[in-house]
Amino acid sequence: MKWSLNLGRIAGIKILVHWTFLILIGWIVFSEMQRGSDMTTTLLSVAFVMTIFLCVVLHELGHALTARRYGVSTKMITLLPIGGVASLERIPENPKQELMIAIAGPAVNVVIAFVLWLILPSLNEIPGEEFFTRITPANFLYLLFFVNLMLVIFNAIPAFPMDGGRVLRALLAFKLGRVRATQIAANLGQLLAIFFVFIGFFYNPFLILIGIFVFFGAWSENMIVQHLDFLRGHLVREGMMTNFVTLAPTETVRDALGKLLKGSEHDFVVEQDGQVVGTLTRMQLIQAVKEEKIESPVSDIMTQEVKAFNVQDKLAEAYTELQKTKAPLYPVLENGRLAGVINTDNINEFILIKSALAH
Template identity: 55%
Template sequence: MKNSLLIGRLAGIRIFLHWTFLLLLGFLVFAEVRRGSDSGAVLTSVGFVLALFACVVLHELGHSLMARRFGIGTRSITLLPIGGLATLERMPEKPRQELLVALAGPAVNVAIALVLYPFVAPLGAFEGIGLSHGTVGLGFLTALFWVNVMLVVFNAIPAFPMDGGRVLRALLAMRLGRPRATAIAAGLGKLIAVGFVFYGLFNAPFLVLIGIFVYFGAHTENVSVQHRELLRDYTAGHAMLTNYLTLAPTDTMQQAANTLLAGSDQDLLVLDPAGQAVGVLTRPLLMAALRDNRLTTPVQEVMSREFETVEIGDSLTTVYARALRQPNAFFPVLENQQLRGIIDQTNLTEFLTIRAALSH
């Protein structure tokens, strides 16, 4: 994730800290100092927040390790002020697998609470959350115990894309199918999100942020799943562009600019004399060369030699998932190592629009 700092790895998964998390810590320190707290109290509060987010990391790690059991990797876990985000390579499409992955996170918090319970229950753990007993004493452990309990309860809310919403979708998908189940779970998630926002406006502003996150998360997931359903029976060969502009490695930047003006392509594929794709000249690379007045520079000195390709028989749902991770997706389509076409974000969107129109 952009604007995030890599702070370590757990089980081979990169852990990132978003810069806004540092703002949270800064605000916490400022609030404690303004309240007149001494340095011990400030350190207690900061230490508690760090312990809380360590529990959040373990929660996300639970999701990730369960997903790994089903052959699904995790690109990263990112800590945000509103919680953690495990970025899986893909979501499980089998309902049982999604159910287990969704339950694995809260199960970690249940385990943490059970570990803490014997230490804090005999000492009055149920009198409330407080840090007045010291940094490593009863107050700290009691608060951490209750926070894990609340994480379980909060994540159980059936507001997609939270864990409870994913559990609901998995259960519904066993009978209704994934697209219909997603639509129902996302609709309920949006309704609950609106409730969060309205309640938060008058009582707890922090809920407004959570409500917005839940609303757009539910909307995005629903759109993604419905799109995948529309693409399910198609391959890259069905959606690829077959009329496109190309360049030779020895063409100049002036020729590349003229070629760009001759069509609507944003990126230009570079082919060697044998017709093999050897590079991509993106619009930003071309513009940078023109600004430097490199009109006579050969394309091969500017083009990017690192680009992804897809096979003509690849499932369009897989191509779509890859395109979502790349805002300016551009994939040469190959068949037996020979170029057959191009897929980019624009023609994928147009193909989806046509399929949606035909499905009604």
């Protein structure tokens, strides 16, 4: 994710913190200053938030490591002010596997809360309200215990993209199938998101941000599943473009700009005698112009490491790959030779046509 700081890797998974996380830290420091807190209390408040997000990382690792058991890798875990996001390669379509992955995260928070319950001496007699007025070393672990309980409860809300939404979808999928289960879970999630936004206007503006996040997360999840359903059973051959412009590696940047201006292509496959040798994007061309390489051959600036699909590959898998990598296009090969190109726009048009024919 852009504008993120790499904190390292845990179990081979990259841990990133988004720059907006600094806003949260700044807000905490500002709030403590407004309350007249001393430096010790301010630093303790910051440490408390950092500890919460350590619990969030462990929560996301619960998802990621369980997914790994089912052959699903996780590229990264990103920390945002509203929580963490584990970027799983995909969500298994098997409802049992999705259920296990979904509950693994909250299960980690249950374990953390249980350990704290064992450590804390007097949870049976919770101290009075004045004990929690301001964070102190004495109440630090108590507050962390309650936060982990709240994380379990919050994530149990049946709304995408939270764990509860995925648990609901998995349970419904056992009887209704993945597509219908996703529709129901997503619609419920969007209703809850609207409720969050409404309540946020009266009580806590932070709920508005959560509501927006949930609404679009539910919408996106539903659209992706619907699209994959339309693509099921179709091959890349059916969705690829066969009318396209290519470049030879010896053509210059000037030649490529001419083709860019005369046609509708923004990105090109570079091929020689039917063999793909690279790809070239519009941004690479613009950068070459800025660097005064207009007479250079495109072989000097093209991307040489190119992933390609075969005409017999599943169109749904190509769609998933394009969504994951955000690549502008992929070459399509038949018997090792260039037969077409495929991109997200063309697959979306394929889906649009199939959707119209279905009605």
